[in-house]
Amino acid sequence: MSAGLPTTLISSKPRLMPDFADAWRHRALATTLAWRNIKIRYRQTILGSLWIVLQPLLLTGVLTVVLGIFLSVPSSGLPYAVFAFSGTTIWSAFQRALSDAAISLASSGNIVQKVYFPRMLIPAAAVIATVMDLMPVYALLIVVVAAFGLFPGWVILASPFFVLLALLMAFAIGLWMTVLDAVFRDIRLVTPSILQLLLYLTPVMYSQSVVPARWQALYGANPLVAVITGFRWSVVAGAPPPDLIGIVWACVFVALATISGLMLFARLESFAIDRI
Amino acid sequence: MSDLAIEATGLGKRYVLGENTSRDRFRLALRSLLPNRPLGGEKALWALRDVSFSVTQGEAIGIIGRNGAGKSTLLKLLSRITQPTEGRAQLRGRVGTLLEVGTGFHPELTGRDNIFLSGAILGMPRAEVARKFDEIVAFAEIEKFVDTPVKRYSSGMYVRLAFAVASFLEPEILIVDEVLAVGDVAFQRKSLARLNDASRGHGRTVLFVSHNLQAIRTFCRRTIVLEQGRLIFDGSVEDGIEHYLRALPKEMKLRNVAEKNRANRSSGAAKFVSLKSMDRDGTGTWRHQHGEVVRFQFDYEVREPIRDLGFHFQVRMASTDEIITALYEVVSEMPLTAGRKGRVELSFPRFPMRPVELAIRADLMSLDYRTVYDTVDDNVAMPFLVIGSNNYDRYFRIGLISFDYEFKATEVVGVDASRDRARDEVTK
Numbered sequence: 160m161s162a163g164l165p166t167t168l169i170s171s172k173p174r175l176m177p178d179f180a181d182a183w184r185h186r187a188l189a190t191t192l193a194w195r196n197i198k199i200r201y202r203q204t205i206l207g208s209l210w211i212v213l214q215p216l217l218l219t220g221v222l223t224v225v226l227g228i229f230l231s232v233p234s235s236g237l238p239y240a241v242f243a244f245s246g247t248t249i250w251s252a253f254q255r256a257l258s259d260a261a262i263s264l265a266s267s268g269n270i271v272q273k274v275y276f277p278r279m280l281i282p283a284a285a286v287i288a289t290v291m292d293l294m295p296v297y298a299l300l301i302v303v304v305a306a307f308g309l310f311p312g313w314v315i316l317a318s319p320f321f322v323l324l325a326l327l328m329a330f331a332i333g334l335w336m337t338v339l340d341a342v343f344r345d346i347r348l349v350t351p352s353i354l355q356l357l358l359y360l361t362p363v364m365y366s367q368s369v370v371p372a373r374w375q376a377l378y379g380a381n382p383l384v385a386v387i388t389g390f391r392w393s394v395v396a397g398a399p400p401p402d403l404i405g406i407v408w409a410c411v412f413v414a415l416a417t418i419s420g421l422m423l424f425a426r427l428e429s430f431a432i433d434r435i
Numbered sequence: 436m437s438d439l440a441i442e443a444t445g446l447g448k449r450y451v452l453g454e455n456t457s458r459d460r461f462r463l464a465l466r467s468l469l470p471n472r473p474l475g476g477e478k479a480l481w482a483l484r485d486v487s488f489s490v491t492q493g494e495a496i497g498i499i500g501r502n503g504a505g506k507s508t509l510l511k512l513l514s515r516i517t518q519p520t521e522g523r524a525q526l527r528g529r530v531g532t533l534l535e536v537g538t539g540f541h542p543e544l545t546g547r548d549n550i551f552l553s554g555a556i557l558g559m560p561r562a563e564v565a566r567k568f569d570e571i572v573a574f575a576e577i578e579k580f581v582d583t584p585v586k587r588y589s590s591g592m593y594v595r596l597a598f599a600v601a602s603f604l605e606p607e608i609l610i611v612d613e614v615l616a617v618g619d620v621a622f623q624r625k626s627l628a629r630l631n632d633a634s635r636g637h638g639r640t641v642l643f644v645s646h647n648l649q650a651i652r653t654f655c656r657r658t659i660v661l662e663q664g665r666l667i668f669d670g671s672v673e674d675g676i677e678h679y680l681r682a683l684p685k686e687m688k689l690r691n692v693a694e695k696n697r698a699n700r701s702s703g704a705a706k707f708v709s710l711k712s713m714d715r716d717g718t719g720t721w722r723h724q725h726g727e728v729v730r731f732q733f734d735y736e737v738r739e740p741i742r743d744l745g746f747h748f749q750v751r752m753a754s755t756d757e758i759i760t761a762l763y764e765v766v767s768e769m770p771l772t773a774g775r776k777g778r779v780e781l782s783f784p785r786f787p788m789r790p791v792e793l794a795i796r797a798d799l800m801s802l803d804y805r806t807v808y809d810t811v812d813d814n815v816a817m818p819f820l821v822i823g824s825n826n827y828d829r830y831f832r833i834g835l836i837s838f839d840y841e842f843k844a845t846e847v848v849g850v851d852a853s854r855d856r857a858r859d860e861v862t863k
Contacts, residue, residue, distance in 0.1 A: 164607060169515060169524040171447075191555040195541060195548075202543045273535050274556055275515035342464055429518035430464065433450070 174425045182277040192284035196259070197291055211292045212299055215251045219244040222364050235366040235399050241307050242391070245398070246363035248300050249390040252293045253325045253383070254354050259285035260333025261350050264428075265341040268435035278428050279421070282337050286330045293322065304395055311396040321390035327413045328382065334420030341431035361387050367399075379405050382412040440608055440640040441490040441513065445522035447664075448483045448508050482508040483664045486522070492607070493638040497645065497655035497672065499679045501818070504661040506644045507612060510534060513642065514610050528607025528640070531557060533598075535612070542586035546577055546596055549585055553600045567603045574625075575599035595622055602629045609633060612644045623755065627654065646819065647754040648676055648792050683721050683818045704739040705771070705799045705808040712795075712820060725824035725837065729786040735799055735809075737775040743768050743802040746779050752835075753792035753819045759835075765802060786822065787836050793820040 165184075201207045219240060226232040227239030234242035260282040264271070267281050304310055340346035358364075361383045370378045378384060385405030391398045451463065483505040490496055498506050511517045513524060514532035540549050550571055554564035564571075572578055575596040577588075585593060611630065631654055633639045645651055651658060651672060658675030660668035660682075668678040711719050715728040723729045733746075744766040750759045766779060796812035811817055824831070831837075 164528040167515065167526040167530060169512060169519060169526070171519045171521045171523065173518075185558065187561055188555045188558075191552055191561070195544065195552055198548065199541060199543050270556060272516060274532050275530075276556060276558065339464075343461070427464065433517055 173429070176421055177279045177425045177428075178277060182279050185276050185280060188276055189280045189283050189287055192280060193287035193291065196284060196288040200288075208295070212295050215244065215247040215296050216299075218247045218251070222247070226364050232364065233366045233369050235368065235397075237309070237395060237398060238307055241304060241309060241395055242366070242398075243364055244300060244303055245391045245395050246387060248293070248296050249322065249325055249387055250358065250361070250363045251296070252289050252322065253329050253386075254358075255292065256286045256289040256326050256329035257333050257336075258350050258354060259288065260329060261336035261340055262347045263333070264337040264431065265344065265347070265435050268341075268432075271432050272435065278432070279334075279424060282330060282333045286326050286333065289326065289329070290322075297322075300394060309396040311392075311394055311398075314393050314396075316393075318390060318393035321386055321393060324409055324413060325383070325386050325390070327417060328386070328409070331413060331416035331420045334424045335416070338424050338427045338431050341435050342427075357381070357383065363387060379408070382409040385409045438492045439489050439525075440492040440494070440528060441488075441524065441526050441642075443489070443513070443522070443524040444487050446483060446486040446509070446512055446519050446524055447481060447521040448505075448512060448517065449479045449481050449520040451479050481664050483512070483519075483661075486661075486664075486666045488659060488666065488669055490640055490642070492527075492640055493634070494657060495634040495641040495643060495655045497643050497651035497658040497675070498661065499645070499648070499651060499658055499675065500661035501679075501683070503663075505664040506661055507534070508664075509661065510610050510612050510642065510644060526608055529558065530608045530610065531601070531604040531606030533601045533609070533611045540585055540593070540597060543584055545584050546572075546581045546588070549596070550600055553597070554604075557601060557604050558606070559604055571596075571599045571603050574602070591622075598622075598626050602626065602633075605633075605637075606639070608640045608642070610642045613646065630654065646792075646813075648679075648819075648821065649754055651676070680722055680821055701798075701807040701809045703809065704741050704806070705735055705737045705744060707733055707797065707799065707809050707811050708736050708776075709734045710797070710811060710817070721818045722821045722823060723786055725789055725822055725826065726785050726787075729783045729820075731781040731795075731797075733779040733781075733797060735777055735779065737771045737773055737777075739773050741771050741801065741808065744771055744808075745800050745802045745804075747798040747800055748781060749796040750820075751794040751796065753794045753813075756794070759788070759793070766799075768802065787838070788822045789831065789835055789837060790824050791822050791835060793822065795820055 197208075201210065204210065206213070222243040223240045227234065227243065232239070263281045263285040264278065271278060271281070301310075301315075336346050336350065360378070360381050367375075367378070367384065367388060379402075382405075385401045386409050388399065389401035389406060392400045486505075486509060498509065500506050508517075510532075511534070512519050513526065514530060514534070516532070516534070540553055544552065547568075550568065551561065551564050555561065572581055575592070575598075577592050577596055580588065580592065585596070588596070609630070627650060630641060630643070634641045634654070641654075643651065643655060655672055657670065658668070658672050658679075659666060660675050660678045662682055667682070668675050711732045712721050712723075713719055713730040713732065714723065715730075717730070731748075737744075746764045746766050747761065748763075749761040751757060752759060764779075766777065794813045795817060796810065798810045799808040800806060801808070813819065
């Protein structure tokens, strides 16, 4: 008589991977949570979501003045402002996605300890919220690029791929960090420093060409390098293309990080939630 | 039998105690990564152990037990909020959990936003929430405030809205923990009626934890009694309640009970060290009979010098928290030095309450009411007082209390004659 009803099995055995079918059934919750994150972030603000656009714009402005004008940092032959804006657009999406995902589980303690839903959706929602943040910035970037006469043409269709790669990377690393952060809050304290170091190690504000030849291989080991170079190439005409090996490496890295992140999450989520 | 909704086998949950340092946690976290290595060596507490039972579809089961018996842990395991340390359970059907009202509410969001958010968290598709939106708002009686952030709600509105959202969920299995202890009486009644409807009317399976034995009695047909993490009874409601009441301690030694919980509400200059509820013969019991002698005996100890000492006593409805009566008596108008001990005795010669569960609270305080020295009540695991009666008159069951009254019925003879006389007088 109970045919057709979903069956839930509760067991002491830890899972190898999160329950994807269950997560899929709850998929609407991921966007609802993301939308809540956004709404809460801009509550009681005057400019509201305008801040989303202002943040990378201000960063671009400072970079352009200090690095572009004062220091004349090489920018692959592009106007420095365009170079920096395209870089900060994708960088700030990655940065926000990762830092929000990293603290997401511990910050949801009050919900997570009162009701069950696939916990994987919590870091996922943090990343999805970033997509919503990215949209207006991305639109503005296209306008700026076009104003400089550097609209890339059809190549722009490749840009979502790089955005996806960057966000998946943030999600994968975020899975690692958030489950550890729930147990050891050290994680949230070191995240900003790590991100800051990473910013200097990726071609956001300077061209990869400034890196000496013998350091290039090591530099390219940072999977974000290909992602950022690729994104810039796909949105600005005349930007140098990413090298294929770099992109393959970024994809392999994302795959490995995602699989290991999901396994770690499945293994530790219950342990972590009992200890938030 | 194919219509089992829940089948639990050997469920157990162990919490590791004293892992307060980060190093302990680090070690445990590493260990939990290794496959099939049981955690051991540390001080552990089994919050629940070896619990097996099965529930048929459409059953409403009440789970009772004292504080710390493992009721909440059981519900948390079944609703997948936490993972068991051993054992397994199989649940057939969507599971809705209501462990605390307002789960997932965000104070900054409006009532409308929270309805959708909370619905989504509880597993309701957006379209379903939208369809029931008006009903939810009407049930919660918050029509005018739908677009106000819930942080501006009164606590009553908040609770009503939260319960409304949850109660419009339509899962096959509903897990409810003590949520009815909040809100005003009228709303509680409405909520209970709704749960009843879900179970009896729509054949949903309900697991219901409550201290409110009356609610369990009216709502459930079967109870599970937990004690110290073990299932000690599974069967009819009356027998279950009997089991639960028998397991209550006859006398409470308060020396070490919840010192921390008491300390943050009171100064601790004087403390209750034991309390006892007794019948006419001085036998300790928490079950009393309507109309019989009910006696209390409190022993106290003065810890720091105090100017004077007063005793305050309060009786509340366990189900609704309404205060039925309170009394205040002087224990000592003289200063008391540390180390003094004493006893307060209180006796009700003919206890007027009809069958009901009562929550008792007693305080030691200064005579100017300014300083509370100690408070004991159900927060420090004081059992409820259970009043029973042998009176099966159905009219007796209506109402909470018996007043002393006098009643006289006289048959008046010659009624017609006197009425005629009165008419005569008027016409004259």
